[in-house]
Amino acid sequence: MSTQFPWLTALILFPLVASLPIPLLPNKYGKTVRWYSLSVGLAEFSLMIYAFWKHYDLQNSAYQLVEDYNWIPQIGLHWSLAVDGLSMPLVLLSGLVTTLAILASWQIKDKPRLFYVLMLVMYSAQIGVFTAQDALLFFFMWELELVPVYLLIANWGGQRRMYAATKFILYTAAGSIFILVAALAMAFYGGDFTFNLAELGLKDYSLSFELLMYGALLVAFGMKLPIFPLHTWLPDAHSEAPAPVSMVLAGVLLKMAGYALIRFNIEMLPNAHAYFAPILAVLGVVNIIYASLTAFAQNNLKRRMAYSSVAHMGFVLIGIAAFTDLGMSGALLQMVSHGLIAAALFFLSGVTYERTHTLMMDKLGGMAKQMPTTFALFTAGSMASLALPGMSGFVGELTIFLGFSSSEAYNPAFKAVIVMLAAVGVLLSPIYLLSMLRTVFYGAESKELAGIRLTDAKPREAFIALCLLVPIIGIGVYPKLATQTYDAKTVAVVSQARQVLPMVAQQPWLDLKVPFAAPMIVGTEAKDLAAAMK
Incomplete structure (x- = not known):
């Protein structure tokens, strides 16, 4: 058009x-x-x-x-x-x-x-x-x-x-x-x-x-x-x-x-993708686990969220590697979802920095009483990032898990390993995000902030955060708001990628299987393919 x-x-x-x-x-x-x-x-x-x-x-x-x-x-x-x-x-x-x-x-x-x-x-x-x-x-x-x-x-x-x-x-x-x-x-x-x-x-x-x-x-x-x-x-x-x-x-x-x-x-490059896709899935898992574990060691508020971004982009790699409509849809949904969530969290970290002039979490604490609106918005963003049901992060990650689990391109053992290891990241993200909230907003007021009067989020700042949180919740409750914009395209992309799978050599180290290839190849083509794979 x-x-x-x-x-x-x-x-x-x-x-x-x-x-x-x-x-x-x-x-x-x-x-x-x-x-x-x-x-x-x-x-x-x-x-x-x-x-x-x-x-x-x-x-x-x-x-x-x-x-x-x-x-x-x-x-x-x-x-x-x-x-x-x-x-x-x-x-x-x-x-x-x-x-x-x-x-x-x-x-x-x-x-x-x-x-x-x-x-x-x-x-x-x-x-x-x-x-x-x-x-x-x-x-x-x-x-x-x-x-x-x-x-x-x-x-x-x-x-x-x-x-x-x-x-x-x-x-x-x-x-x-x-x-x-x-x-x-x-x-x-x-x-x-x-x-x-x-x-x-x-x-x-x-x-x-x-x-x-x-x-x-x-x-x-x-x-x-x-x-x-x-x-x-x-x-x-x-x-x-x-x-x-x-x-x-x-x-x-x-x-x-x-x-x-x-x-x-x-x-x-669809033929090469058939060879690289398992590597993308492995790299995605490495991103998720490594970045999630590294996030625990970050005392800087924005560095912790930066490693969270690295972990969440690992899910995108797994979705891209899935060879399913659902997996590709999940990858795109995760990109849109994370774009909204990360923008909200980094903005709110800036709001916190303007009041306290520090990003070091050990110098923060007890801020919820003086900044209840900021605390509520930060909590909502963190809940979305840890994939709370009803928010876009949950829908994106769940779709990727289902898309990869239902893929016919990999053997069950490989799929099980990838899904279980990625699930470890899903368990780690609430820990480092909730501990961040506890350190910054709960507990006793830190010595560095003692006697300082902190102003809560202004209407302009609350408006910015809400402009990001509203679509996060909207997509979480009704994912079609986002998925309808790309469903037709993801089906076409995955269909093209799946067509080349039967035409490439199997990868023995992963026992790559393509059971949906049989209807596509008949007669002499099937014999030629079988001979080539031997």
């Missing part, structure tokens, strides 16, 4: 163009700048809601709102944009979280004009990543997003902000090299030069080439997701970044990697 008006181009360029007048605005206390930036964010979010409401068909798994302009023909770069069930819900998530992050930046007094310019540029880059249908354009948008994040951490972060910002840019820029190399290799493969994602997915790659490209892209996206052991930049970035930047970092930027794994690794 296409439309004459270039809606996606407008969504990408509007925040970028709107940021240009900001240096000319009055700078007294940053008041004019922040209201202007908030107006831009609200207009952008309203524009995307209108465009998808009027021109997006939820029952259609194909690309929609398609745009294609021959931008720089000398290098084969097309301004090629589209959305489908994989990208549309993440575009909406990006719009909600980033707009709320702008509203959460009300206390920025140092260089506010530069701060809001960077926030709006980052807004444009996020939409560009999720809508780009040209591999080179995707790479440019991916790189464009790195610069504002680096500058935001380096200028407005904590005491170790330069270390955290440098570590962030080194890790993510190194991963970007793998994206560029893979894009160029796939574009030149077979003599038919193209960067178009759909056309790249139709090329007849050799298995060895697919495996090599899959591995390169897994490293690139694994750094951003992040996957153990490529995760170490994330706790440092979160602990030093200002709360609004942490909201976007956890709520949106990590989801870029999950989206890219599905868009590139599964859709374009």
